[in-house]
Amino acid sequence: MSTPTIGVLALQGDVREHARSLVLSGAVAVGVRRPEELDDVDALVIPGGESTTMWKLAVAFEMFDPIQQRIKTGMPAYGSCAGMIMLADRIEGGVEGQQTLGGLDMIVRRNAFGRQVDSFEHDLDLPGIQGFRAIFIRAPWVESVGNDVEVLARAGDRIVAVRQGPLLATSFHPELTGDARVHSYFVEMVREL
Amino acid sequence: MSSLETTPSVGTARVKRGMAEMLKGGVIMDVVTAEQAKIAEDAGAVAVMALERVPADIRAQGGVSRMSDPDMIDGIIEAVSIPVMAKARIGHFTEAAVLQALGVDYVDESEVLTPADYANHIDKWRFTVPFVCGATNLGEALRRITEGAAMIRSKGEAGTGDVSNAVTHMRTIRGELRRLSTLPEDELYVAAKELQAPYELVAEVAREGKLPVVLFTAGGIATPADAAMMMQLGAEGVFVGSGIFKSGNPAQRAAAIVKATTFFDDPDVIAKVSRGLGEAMVGINVDDIPVPHRLAERGW
Numbered sequence: 001m002s003t004p005t006i007g008v009l010a011l012q013g014d015v016r017e018h019a020r021s022l023v024l025s026g027a028v029a030v031g032v033r034r035p036e037e038l039d040d041v042d043a044l045v046i047p048g049g050e051s052t053t054m055w056k057l058a059v060a061f062e063m064f065d066p067i068q069q070r071i072k073t074g075m076p077a078y079g080s081c082a083g084m085i086m087l088a089d090r091i092e093g094g095v096e097g098q099q100t101l102g103g104l105d106m107i108v109r110r111n112a113f114g115r116q117v118d119s120f121e122h123d124l125d126l127p128g129i130q131g132f133r134a135i136f137i138r139a140p141w142v143e144s145v146g147n148d149v150e151v152l153a154r155a156g157d158r159i160v161a162v163r164q165g166p167l168l169a170t171s172f173h174p175e176l177t178g179d180a181r182v183h184s185y186f187v188e189m190v191r192e193l
Numbered sequence: 194m195s196s197l198e199t200t201p202s203v204g205t206a207r208v209k210r211g212m213a214e215m216l217k218g219g220v221i222m223d224v225v226t227a228e229q230a231k232i233a234e235d236a237g238a239v240a241v242m243a244l245e246r247v248p249a250d251i252r253a254q255g256g257v258s259r260m261s262d263p264d265m266i267d268g269i270i271e272a273v274s275i276p277v278m279a280k281a282r283i284g285h286f287t288e289a290a291v292l293q294a295l296g297v298d299y300v301d302e303s304e305v306l307t308p309a310d311y312a313n314h315i316d317k318w319r320f321t322v323p324f325v326c327g328a329t330n331l332g333e334a335l336r337r338i339t340e341g342a343a344m345i346r347s348k349g350e351a352g353t354g355d356v357s358n359a360v361t362h363m364r365t366i367r368g369e370l371r372r373l374s375t376l377p378e379d380e381l382y383v384a385a386k387e388l389q390a391p392y393e394l395v396a397e398v399a400r401e402g403k404l405p406v407v408l409f410t411a412g413g414i415a416t417p418a419d420a421a422m423m424m425q426l427g428a429e430g431v432f433v434g435s436g437i438f439k440s441g442n443p444a445q446r447a448a449a450i451v452k453a454t455t456f457f458d459d460p461d462v463i464a465k466v467s468r469g470l471g472e473a474m475v476g477i478n479v480d481d482i483p484v485p486h487r488l489a490e491r492g493w
Binding site for chain 2: 111117
């Protein structure tokens with residue numbers, strides 16, 4: 001699988017920016033809006049956007065269960081911001097009844113860093129990635145993680161990047177910078193599996 | 194691990210423009226009460242626009258239209274977890290500062306309200322909160338971006354339920370973008386003069402073939418098919434003003450417009466969600482509105 005095909009969940013959010021970063025990282029990127037389109041991808045990116053909107057659209061268009069099933073059977077997935085919320089087993093600060101796809105054994109707090117006036121840029125170090133300019137927009141943070149979750153980065157004392165097996169999540173938006181190193185890390189994860 | 198104190202910076206162009214990127218493919222709905230905001234959130238809106246009166250009522254009632262009451266904005270911020278936008282009058286930098294202080298996520302410097310300054314727009318670079326501004330053509334969009342707008346929307350003719358002006362503005366902006374990207378470099382100087390926009394920005398847009406910020410549509414969108422058509426014309430998302438809460442069944446219409454915006458290129462989905470929505474807003478033909486009362490003419 002030297003050139004994996006990676007889907008970007010295209011219900012809402014910054015789909016194009018993720019696709020561009022995936023292509024820069026040597027993958028083929030395709031938008032995924034329908035259950036049958038999920039069958040053609042080796043992995044899935046859940047973009048930044050509004051998690052409540054994505055959840056409702058995923059349920060309405062019968063995407064929610066199929067994605068959850070693929071994640072359970074080992075499909076690699078990466079979520080940024082809203083995508084991190086979608087991949088969390090448990091969330092705080094969600095709307096009533098808000099469901100997540102889950103897969104990552106962690107609690108994520110929605111909008112934890114505050115409103116838009118609090119949104120910020122910050123230099124981070126991740127394993128093998130030094131000095132990454134991270135953009136946080138009404139961003140969530142990880143409150144706590146289970147034993148099998150590896151913490152990849154913190155901003156201050158807050159956990160903002162995690163990995164558990166084939167699942168990767170960041171509070172921030174690497175897709176907005178044109179620096180594709182986080183996406184390359186994910187594409188490498190997909191190649192290894 | 195690094196300390197938060199060393200490098201973070203708020204209110205940068207990337208943070209402001211990035212916020213708009215997160216709204217793409219979504220619907221932003223005008224609301225005048227916390228209850229409406231909740232209905233919008235439940236329907237899948239990506240954000241709500243808090244304002245005192247929807248454009249259709251501003252039109253009907255007349256008078257000077259201003260920024261909303263802070264208590265009302267607080268109530269909406271309290272009621273929903275999605276981003277909250279609010280409108281300030283064109284040029285009214287103090288209304289914008291108040292909205293920023295209230296914690297609003299985006300300020301719409303809007304022609305729907307009565308302009309406060311007929312010469313200058315707000316210097317939007319001075320704010321931490323990002324701004325969205327209306328435009329009827331590329332030159333206007335570029336002037337707003339020069340002043341610091343982090344998101345552009347077509348103006349349309351708000352409060353009418355008549356989508357024709359939104360179509361004209363979107364086709365104009367996209368057409369001018371296409372034309373600009375075909376020009377040889379030595380013709381960009383005159384293009385900048387004609388667009389009345391800075392050469393550097395014009396050259397950047399010509400090179401990229403797109404605006405450096407997200408482009409939404411607004412003004413007169415009343416049905417799922419309206420929203421889907423505007424997406425096909427190149428809008429990256431949709432503002433719906435009076436179209437939802439001036440209709441017969443707001444919750445269902447709101448959810449239908451959200452779905453049609455995502456599946457804008459799938460007529461089967463648009464047909465399905467368009468069934469049983471009840472009455473659309475009554476609407477006014479833009480041609481029947483005397484020119485001095487057309488909101489899209491405000492801003493320059």
